[in-house]
Amino acid sequence: MPQQSAAGPLIQLFPLVLIFVIFYFLLIRPQKQKEKEHLKMLSGINKNDEVVTLSGIHGTVINVKEKTLILRIDENVKIEIEKSSIAYIKNPKSI
16 A cells, blocks of 8 residues: 555656646747857857847947947947847848
């Protein structure tokens, strides 16, 4: 009889483990992969790339610094932004 009582808690724990595994493969793992791709994209930004920021500003990269970029958003209008605020590169070159 002691074996049956020991199996009871394991059976009760199984659904919780199953839910965690499902959450990992449906939510956590894809988010980590997306974050890695975004960091790779940020490290590959070069001068004259056309980018879009998270706030929707379109511009051309004028200068790349360690943590920031200088964008030209119009003639004689330049702004300095954090690299992390870049959403995507328009027409990225094949790496």
